[in-house]
Amino acid sequence: MPVTIATVTKIASLARIAITEEEAARIAPELDNIMGWIEQLGEVDTTDVAPIMAVIPNHLRLRDDVVNADPLTGGGIRDAVLANAPQGEHGFFTVPKVIE
Amino acid sequence: MTDLTDLGVAAIRDGVRAGTFSAREVAEGFIANVSKAKALNAFLVETPEHALAAADAADAARAAGETLKPLAGVPIGMKDLFCTKGVPATAASLILEGFTPPYESTVSANLWAAGAGMLGKLNMDQFAMGSSNETSAFGNVISPWRRSDGGNAPLAPGGSSGGSSAAIAARLCPAATGTDTGGSIRQPAAFTGISGIKPTYGRCSRWGTIAFASSLDQAGAMARDVRDCAIMLEAMAGFDPKDATSLDLAVPQWYAGLSGDLKGKRVGIPKEYRVDAMPPEIEALWQQGIDWLKDAGAEIVEVSLPHTKYALPAYYIIAPAEASSNLARYDGVRYGLRDLPEGAGLQDMYAATRAAGFGDEVKRRIMIGTYVLSAGFYDAYFTQASKVRTLIARDFEQAWAKCDLLLTPTAPSAAFALGEKSADPIAMYLNDVFTVPSSLAGLPAMSVPGGLDGMGLPLGLQIIGKPLDEQGVLNAGLALEERAGFTARAEAWW
Numbered sequence: 001m002p003v004t005i006a007t008v009t010k011i012a013s014l015a016r017i018a019i020t021e022e023e024a025a026r027i028a029p030e031l032d033n034i035m036g037w038i039e040q041l042g043e044v045d046t047t048d049v050a051p052i053m054a055v056i057p058n059h060l061r062l063r064d065d066v067v068n069a070d071p072l073t074g075g076g077i078r079d080a081v082l083a084n085a086p087q088g089e090h091g092f093f094t095v096p097k098v099i100e
Numbered sequence: 101m102t103d104l105t106d107l108g109v110a111a112i113r114d115g116v117r118a119g120t121f122s123a124r125e126v127a128e129g130f131i132a133n134v135s136k137a138k139a140l141n142a143f144l145v146e147t148p149e150h151a152l153a154a155a156d157a158a159d160a161a162r163a164a165g166e167t168l169k170p171l172a173g174v175p176i177g178m179k180d181l182f183c184t185k186g187v188p189a190t191a192a193s194l195i196l197e198g199f200t201p202p203y204e205s206t207v208s209a210n211l212w213a214a215g216a217g218m219l220g221k222l223n224m225d226q227f228a229m230g231s232s233n234e235t236s237a238f239g240n241v242i243s244p245w246r247r248s249d250g251g252n253a254p255l256a257p258g259g260s261s262g263g264s265s266a267a268i269a270a271r272l273c274p275a276a277t278g279t280d281t282g283g284s285i286r287q288p289a290a291f292t293g294i295s296g297i298k299p300t301y302g303r304c305s306r307w308g309t310i311a312f313a314s315s316l317d318q319a320g321a322m323a324r325d326v327r328d329c330a331i332m333l334e335a336m337a338g339f340d341p342k343d344a345t346s347l348d349l350a351v352p353q354w355y356a357g358l359s360g361d362l363k364g365k366r367v368g369i370p371k372e373y374r375v376d377a378m379p380p381e382i383e384a385l386w387q388q389g390i391d392w393l394k395d396a397g398a399e400i401v402e403v404s405l406p407h408t409k410y411a412l413p414a415y416y417i418i419a420p421a422e423a424s425s426n427l428a429r430y431d432g433v434r435y436g437l438r439d440l441p442e443g444a445g446l447q448d449m450y451a452a453t454r455a456a457g458f459g460d461e462v463k464r465r466i467m468i469g470t471y472v473l474s475a476g477f478y479d480a481y482f483t484q485a486s487k488v489r490t491l492i493a494r495d496f497e498q499a500w501a502k503c504d505l506l507l508t509p510t511a512p513s514a515a516f517a518l519g520e521k522s523a524d525p526i527a528m529y530l531n532d533v534f535t536v537p538s539s540l541a542g543l544p545a546m547s548v549p550g551g552l553d554g555m556g557l558p559l560g561l562q563i564i565g566k567p568l569d570e571q572g573v574l575n576a577g578l579a580l581e582e583r584a585g586f587t588a589r590a591e592a593w594w
Binding site: 003007008011012013014015016017018019027030031033034035037038040041042044046049050051052053054055056058060061063080083084085086087093095096097098 | 198199200202203300301302315341344345347348407409410413414416417424428431432433434435436437438440444445446447448449450451452454455458463464466467468470471474480481483484485486487488489490491493525526540541542567
């Protein structure tokens with residue numbers, strides 16, 4: 001299925017990337033070309049093949065079910081979490097008004 | 101007197117231990133080289149104070165008669181994908197401008213615990229997306245190598261770990277960290293005449309490493325030779341409870357286990373890697389590599405990896421899909437750039453921030469990922485690619501019935517000139533044709549320099565191993581290294 005300018009505009013909106021009409025017009029043939037190249041995957045017979053996400057056998061671990069099981073990734077580090085925020089106030093991230 | 105910056109990791113470590121020179125002299129030598137090499141644009145941030153502090157600690161430990169740590173006195177370069185506490189990290193993207201990690205990645209923490217010091221943060225392709233280092237928001241890294249035709253065209257150092265490869269080849273650091281998602285350690289190593297190893301997926305913790313495609317991302321070591329790679333990787337690897345995919349296994353003593361004797365080993369030559377339009381020099385080097393491994397005692401067998409040609413298109417679904425999800429975190433709220441147009445709401449702020457912060461290649465991949473994961477396309481693209489990934493992994497499993505290791509070229513060409521491929525994304529993607537399949541299967545693989553092409557540029561050979569067999573990979577790499585006798589280096593012009 002061809003990637004049109006309308007498709008690009010929709011994808012960009014889903015990806016939360018602002019693009020102009022000119023950019024969409026430039027990107028559409030690029031993505032169409034890449035997706036056309038990717039289409040060859042359709043040739044592969046994958047009947048009865050299971051998709052894999054993890055190729056090296058590993059078991060899932062659970063950490064201890066207690067607060068702050070790992071001091072480094074646990075709680076109590078609000079200031080460190082907020083240290084890089086473009087804007088923060090009163091111990092919170094701040095964003096523009098969401099509800100009118 | 102020997103120029104200390106000509107020494108590798110093992111030689112520096114041994115010299116500092118023996119008291120032949122001080123760790124401070126070594127650090128000062130590399131710091132001077134870094135400050136003289138601005139033309140290469142290999143470093144994004146220089147941290148001489150970190151390298152000197154580690155050096156002084158090594159010298160003090162020696163003076164006090166303590167046993168020195170495995171990397172005591174060795175200053176290294178750190179790819180900017182690794183977060184190091186208190187030092188700005190951007191992954192070469194504007195969207196992370198101003199971000200200073202308040203924590204330390206596990207890989208870097210392991211290296212500091214082993215006594216290493218940091219010369220600085222290395223330039224790279226933006227978010228590790230690229231094969232030429234041209235997608236960095238902070239300018240291209242220029243390879244120290246030049247073609248022998250006298251044209252002086254600036255060449256690509258490879259990517260995405262292009263700052264790492266250029267810095268090592270130019271003697272700005274004896275070793276560096278890299279990360280490899282589809283070839284980002286091995287291809288730049290091949291382009292610059294150095295060695296680089298990507299271990300089995302899960303050997304090195306991903307914690308604190310800026311994510312690109314989490315099922316593929318794996319940290320590894322880059323250095324001038326195989327021994328140095330083994331020493332570095334041993335320090336970097338290890339189980340980390342903070343990474344759910346970290347392997348809970350002891351780190352083998354790869355350095356102590358090195359041996360270039362390959363008697364009893366079977367090395368497979370995958371026939372599907374003889375791609376169309378492969379330059380005759382690469383063919384010849386591959387044959388030379390086969391002869392070298394035979395000479396080291398290995399038996400050569402032909403094997404088939406029938407789904408090889410589908411690896412790249414599968415990768416260009418899986419990696420962008422994961423990237424589109426991972427990079428959703430850059431929203432202008434929690435860290436990095438915020439672009440808030442006058443009167444804009446939250447959604448507009450997200451879109452404006454991401455438009456301003458991400459480079460073109462990153463946007464391209466986020467959009468491909470968003471597309472292949474979107475309703476109605478998910479099964480046709482993402483599920484199909486994940487099934488093809490199963491078949492690619494199965495190809496390797498079947499090959500292991502016939503052989504212990506695989507030998508292939510690392511890249512289909514020598515380094516190309518900057519700008520030569522940047523207009524055609526698919527031509528750029530094809531550079532990873534030999535490295536992507538083993539990434540999809542999570543296998544350990546390394547590149548070692550094999551020789552020079554007609555233009556005087558380095559070419560690499562790749563060894564791929566079974567899961568967890570880094571030792572086998574390193575040993576075969578050593579056997580090649582011992583026979584290739586690669587001593588060429590880029591003449592300093594910078």
